Amino acid sequence: MSDSFDVIVIGSGPxxxxxxxxxxxLGLKTxxxxxxxxxxxxxxxxxxxxxxxxxxxxxxxxxxSHALKDHGVLVEGVKLDLARMQxxxxxxxxxxxxxxxxLFRKNKITWLKGTGRxxxxxxxxxxxxxxxTKAIVIATGSDSVPLPxxxxxxxxxxxxxxxxxxxxVPGHLVVIxxxxxxxxxxxxxxxxxxxxxxxxxxxxxxxxxxxxxxxxFQRILAKQGIKxxxxxxxxxxxxxxxxxxxxxxxxxxxxxxxxxxxxxLVAIGRRPYxxxxxxxxxxxxxxxxxxxxxxxxxxxxxxxxxxxxxVIAGPMLAHKAEDEGVAVAEILAGQxxxxxYDAIPGVVYTWPEVATVGKTEDELKxxxxxxxxxxxxxTANGRARAMGDTDGFVKVLAEKGTxxxxxxxxxxxxxxxLIAEVVTAIEFGASAExxxxxxxxxxxxxxxxxxxxxxxxxxxxxx
Ligand code: FAD
Ligand code: NAD
Numbered sequence: 001m002s003d004s005f006d007v008i009v010i011g012s013g014p015x016x017x018x019x020x021x022x023x024x025x026l027g028l029k030t031x032x033x034x035x036x037x038x039x040x041x042x043x044x045x046x047x048x049x050x051x052x053x054x055x056x057x058x059x060x061x062x063x064x065s066h067a068l069k070d071h072g073v074l075v076e077g078v079k080l081d082l083a084r085m086q087x088x089x090x091x092x093x094x095x096x097x098x099x100x101x102x103l104f105r106k107n108k109i110t111w112l113k114g115t116g117r118x119x120x121x122x123x124x125x126x127x128x129x130x131x132x133t134k135a136i137v138i139a140t141g142s143d144s145v146p147l148p149x150x151x152x153x154x155x156x157x158x159x160x161x162x163x164x165x166x167x168x169v170p171g172h173l174v175v176i177x178x179x180x181x182x183x184x185x186x187x188x189x190x191x192x193x194x195x196x197x198x199x200x201x202x203x204x205x206x207x208x209x210x211x212x213x214x215x216x217f218q219r220i221l222a223k224q225g226i227k228x229x230x231x232x233x234x235x236x237x238x239x240x241x242x243x244x245x246x247x248x249x250x251x252x253x254x255x256x257x258x259x260x261x262x263x264x265l266v267a268i269g270r271r272p273y274x275x276x277x278x279x280x281x282x283x284x285x286x287x288x289x290x291x292x293x294x295x296x297x298x299x300x301x302x303x304x305x306x307x308x309x310x311v312i313a314g315p316m317l318a319h320k321a322e323d324e325g326v327a328v329a330e331i332l333a334g335q336x337x338x339x340x341y342d343a344i345p346g347v348v349y350t351w352p353e354v355a356t357v358g359k360t361e362d363e364l365k366x367x368x369x370x371x372x373x374x375x376x377x378x379t380a381n382g383r384a385r386a387m388g389d390t391d392g393f394v395k396v397l398a399e400k401g402t403x404x405x406x407x408x409x410x411x412x413x414x415x416x417x418l419i420a421e422v423v424t425a426i427e428f429g430a431s432a433e434x435x436x437x438x439x440x441x442x443x444x445x446x447x448x449x450x451x452x453x454x455x456x457x458x459x460x461x462x463x
Contacts, residue, residue, distance in 0.1 A: 013041020015309025016139030019325030033116035142310035355419035358407030374456030
């Protein structure tokens with residue numbers, strides 16, 4: 001028998017490490033189990049952070065290669081140093097993972113290195129050593145969903161993890177799945193010179209996102225040279241010395257055809273990761289998608305065992321996991337933590353970005369309430385024109401009658417930063433008029449948000 005803790009968190013992703021820090025801040029004796037060699041989970045090691053580093057670098061390469069001449073800046077002989085770009089990405093990852101290690105030391109959190117298994121409520125086995133604890137928080141995250149007939153080798157047929165590590169720009173990258181991972185990583189390699197084809201099962205990209213925004217987004221990506229094969233399913237993949245041959249067919253029936261690729265990225269979603277955790281033995285209930293079932297206090301059906309992040313229901317997003325980490329730590333310390341699931345933003349970090357919060361127009365059409373729409377295009381925003389980034393628009397949805405903000409969807413430059421204003425407004429129960437009456441600096445992209453809020457009442461100034 002080893003140490004005894006108030007809380008042991010299993011997994012050090014954004015859910016787990018933030019939970020551990022908040023628990024320690026609140027005076028709980030806290031440990032976090034992590035089997036990876038570095039802290040930070042999927043997000044810091046193989047997810048959000050490395051993908052954003054490559055998106056940033058590839059965007060700089062693309063701008064230097066194509067966009068700067070419009071500004072009268074002539075850069076001759078732009079060349080790609082992919083090894084340096086990858087090394088920089090790793091430096092960014094290391095700075096972030098070391099940062100979490102520093103925060104653990106600062107907050108006196110014990111990192112239990114190894115694989116955690118719930119031996120019983122109140123007991124966590126880490127590589128054979130039992131640690132006692134009053135509460136266990138499962139934060140073991142998620143893993144990519146495999147596609148039958150397409151065997152991942154992380155060399156020619158890769159998940160996002162392999163797609164972040166390529167040491168050569170593929171001639172032809174085929175992405176299976178037009179979701180967030182496929183479009184972000186497809187954009188990286190497209191900008192660096194690959195031909196990119198995205199094969200998607202459904203007849204649209206980014207399912208779940210407001211259809212009008214998704215349609216505009218697809219048009220913009222197509223302009224950047226990304227090819228789409230919608231309504232198509234991949235049935236098999238054969239990898240050989242000459243690349244990969246994919247067999248695919250229309251979802252609605254019809255002839256099968258083949259497509260050759262140098263690299264295939266399988267990005268058809270992620271699923272909760274609970275391998276080897278001992279959940280069945282401990283009696284922890286899972287839902288039909290193998291997610292850990294929790295109540296509104298993040299408690300599972302077994303007293304003393306809680307769960308947060310990608311391993312439970314809800315959007316698989318780092319900030320959602322973080323907020324749940326804070327909430328469960330506060331609940332364990334006797335406070336009243338909670339997360340407002342109506343105000344969780346989602347951002348796709350392509351260029352332009354796509355950002356969304358709250359209800360989509362599709363959802364409102366189906367389930368109400370009655371709503372008004374305010375839209376404003378970036379072509380009419382002075383700053384966007386000055387930047388030379390006029391693709392896209394802001395769309396605001398408000399409840400008819402009360403004018404309460406229900407959602408906002410932005411495709412355009414810096415959409416991820418712009419959405420924060422609407423998230424705050426929704427959190428505070430604001431109306432579209434509230435946003436419209438706030439003074440927005442000129443000339444900024446944020447004026448497009450104000451104008452869309454004005455447009456919800458038919459009184460935008462600049463269109
Ligand atoms: P994770 O981050 O998955 O962490 C779980 C940790 O638990 C892992 O380190 C794992 O090693 C550890 N673990 C599992 N089982 C055990 C065990 N038994 N014992 C010990 N340790 C264990 N989200 C965003 O919000 N923004 C983005 O830009 C974004 N980009 C992404 C890009 C990519 C390529 C990917 C794959 C994901 C991205 N995500 C993004 C999603 C985001 O990474 C996840 O939502 C987030 O990491 C979930 O956090 P988590 O704490 O639940 O789990
Ligand atoms: P996703 O759910 O976003 O998209 C998967 C896509 O694959 C969907 O369009 C789906 O219709 C399609 N698909 C499913 N089965 C298919 C098949 N057999 N053939 C062709 N297409 C198929 O999943 P993802 O892109 O893998 O991302 C996983 C998770 O990671 C997401 O939940 C996302 O929230 C998170 N993530 C977030 C960010 C971000 O916030 N910027 C970035 C990357 C990943």
